[in-house]
Amino acid sequence: MIEYLIDGPLWYFSLAVFCIGVLWQLARIVFARSKTDLSVARGSATGGAWRNVFSRFVPHHEIAPQIRIQVVAGYLFHLGLFALLFFAAPHVLFLEENLLGFGWTPMPHWAFIVSAQFAFLGLIMLWLRRVVNPVSRLISTLDDHVAAILTFVVMLTGCFALLEGSTALRLLHRFTVEIWLIYFPFSALMHTFTFVPSRAFTGAWFGRRGIDA
């Protein structure tokens, strides 16, 4: 019964909430009424927007030494998670069979494990930093903690099911994924998508002024 629910209706429901939720949140941003800037631009807003979306992946060297923990742990986590989400063999197979109808060459098993280790270490260190540093402790909301811990739980249940020999463990992982998908559009996890318009807006603003942000 549970297997039927998790592999069936709950899966479709969570996928629907995720897709509609994300698109809805993005639409609210992208199609929001905006006032035209009546000042005369010095540089290109579009150029600035595009450039900023990519340039912010590398912190300004003036500040890089002060934010080493966030940058290192942040990339460990995000790159590790991206790799294991889209290039781990069980996930590639899952996406092919359940969503896309096509797949691609997954990474070797050892790379999957190493990506997961990077992701775990990065996430643990990032969450600990959030808790340990007075600035992030002050500005963090409940949402930030839930997002981090929920993501960790999804990854952990995935790790538990690595042997791919137990239906119960696989279902546990899938179930936590579905909860995560439902939570996603209403949480800080939306930054996954909204960082693009945000960087673009700011890049455009600075780009009009001729400044490389």
Added chain:
Amino acid sequence: MSERLERGLETLRGEIDGKVKSFFSSCVHCGICAEACLFYTETNDPRYTPIYKTEPLRKLWQKEYSFWGKLSSALGISKPMTEADLADWEELVYDGCSMCGRCSMVCPVGVDISMIIFKVKHGLAKAGFSPEGLVGATQRAVDIGSPMGITMKAVEATIKHVEANTGLKVPLDVEGADYLALLSSNEIALYPEYIESITRIFDHAGVSWTLSSEAYEATNSGLQIGNKTIAGQLVQRVVDGAEKLKVKNVISPECGHAYTALRWEGPNFIGKAYPFRVVHILELLDELRAEGRLETTGMEHERLTFHDPCSIVRRGGVEAQPRNLLQPLAENFVEMTDHGAMNWCCGGGGGVSSNERAEELKLTAFNKKKSQIDALNVDAVVTACSNCRMVMEEGVEVNEMEVELLGLTEIIAGHLVDKRSQ
């Protein structure tokens, strides 16, 4: 709900646009912005974290736009916003933020925090939660024409001095001139050498220019306090004066926020584009230099550096021009480690220097600039903003530093080739 709270919240509501929604959805509360803010780095007080200063608007956005906020409201378990939500942020936003925008440069998800803080200021200003000093300055700006209460009479007196010193005529209310030069009260009161300098330079370069008796003030207290209505009023004064004299260009003087107010925000405050071009004095001087109309002789021999005024460089875009102008005249020019668009603020911008309550905090924040200057071991710091100059002079004095503060326009004027005697 009190009237002032209602006014404040209504104003804040009007400030929630697509950008605000995007920014608040993206912020993951990482705290990187704190490391970019001199009010945080020099005090280590987490409350000066830039994104924390936006709390009043974030709370409103969360309540009225986010899923959980709307659900809580529907279930009746949402905490209403109180006056304290605005009042408690007055000190953080007005004393602890100079609108320098350095935070906006470093946010990894691209939030323009400085822009949001300005929106918060709008809400606080309309609700009446603004520092006394700024309220007074704004009142004077609206009633008298200058936040420091400088009347046209004072301007005329200064003009007389300039004419006596230079032997040149300072054009006033000349219709059809190419350039309308604006001034900042600071310059009139503390650095009238600026007016003398532009008189000499424009004569040397053959620039057709004028001052206006109806629009002489470039500074915008409305911008500093965050009151967009008043800011628009003050910009309109300049536009009216410029239109009356039918000038093609308006020059923003050596003042940081004036440039922001006039060049970038002004058309949006008044709701229409200008019929004239706005240039910062440095932009004009650089154009003249590029056209070969500025002939200079000699060099500054002191070891000196340039302090980038935030509103002119980072938030204004005038980054290359000061260096194009200064470096050819400086034998021993060195850059601060963090310079250009990533410079550190002097600590007094955005209205902080007009806010007596913020005096101690401003001096603490100056420690960042002090460390930059000390590291270079320079004889002089050149800048192109009279407010930065004033703030740094005070900081230098309090810290007993042996550093001179110089204005860039003055330096250029001091090296002009005397065409008349040739």
Added chain:
Amino acid sequence: MAYLLQKYFFSYLTRPASIILLSLSLLLPQLSNAAVPQKHEDFPQGVSAVNPGSELWREVRQRDLPVTGVSQVKGVETGVLINPRGDQWARFRIENPVKYAPMVLGAVFLVLLLFFVMRGKVGIEGGMSGRMVKRFTDYERIVHWTLAIVFLFLAITGLILLLGRPLLIPLFGKEFFSLLASASKEGHNLFGPIFLVSLLMMLFSFMKRNIYEKGDLTWLLKGGGFIGDGHVSGGFFNMGEKTWYWMVILIGLAISISGLILVSPNFGQGRVVMEISHVVHVFGAIILTAVSIGHMYMGSIGSEGSLEGMKSGYVDINWVEAHHDRWAKECNENEQVVSAEEYARLQGRQPDKAMEKGA
């Protein structure tokens, strides 16, 4: 782990060697007749004849060391048909780590309980002052807690794997335990290398202050203050902390290296190497887990003011004077002590609005 060993074991057994096993099994019934004299009408007293099968069996089985022959299967120890020590190993494992682990850990809990009941929380003479000193940076605290979390996870999954059969199967039943064991094995194997990385981070960030210095031996001889008048001098880290640090590093490294050997059997490790690694791994882990319980106790309820150091990074100056007087001297000389108001401000709390939380 067990799965990998099993897989390895089966792979050499189910191949051509099975033919040999089959033939042996046919000979087995003859074994019982091996040396029993057979009665025959011509030889009423019986003739003793040696069964050739039994010779083979004796050669193979009744020796101290495994006999290595030749097999078509090429690999590590594939020439070993029967390992007479396998039984020994299984017994050793049940009688030692499996038996002693719960005893040792249980004993530690008991000792600490008794200690707490008798001695209570180690307080500070004169109480806390409210004036604080920064002891650990953000990075140091992050490294510590990362190591702690990863270690606890490994300890728990490790204990599940160690005590599963005798303790947990009777408790949870075989089906549930199989889930638990599978999950624990995967988790344990994945987090092992993370532990090593965290350990290295800890090694580098805390090493300098854990070097032995003058006064440490005295601290040790005075039992950290329990022997004598209760006053003992200490530097930034006292000898107790240094001992624990080096235990964590050295035993932790031993556990990590043996763990890496165990988790990747494709580098030519034979049984002996695996067995030794297993012993090092398990015993090291039990020791570290046992002492870590004491560490957790002392760092929290056992000693007033200690936990704060690892939470906010700040400790009360009175706590420093009591436990690390040599470092206290430095703090006072370098004016590193901040007032209670300043401390509250640094933590983002406005002293007079302590009740209000901004976010």
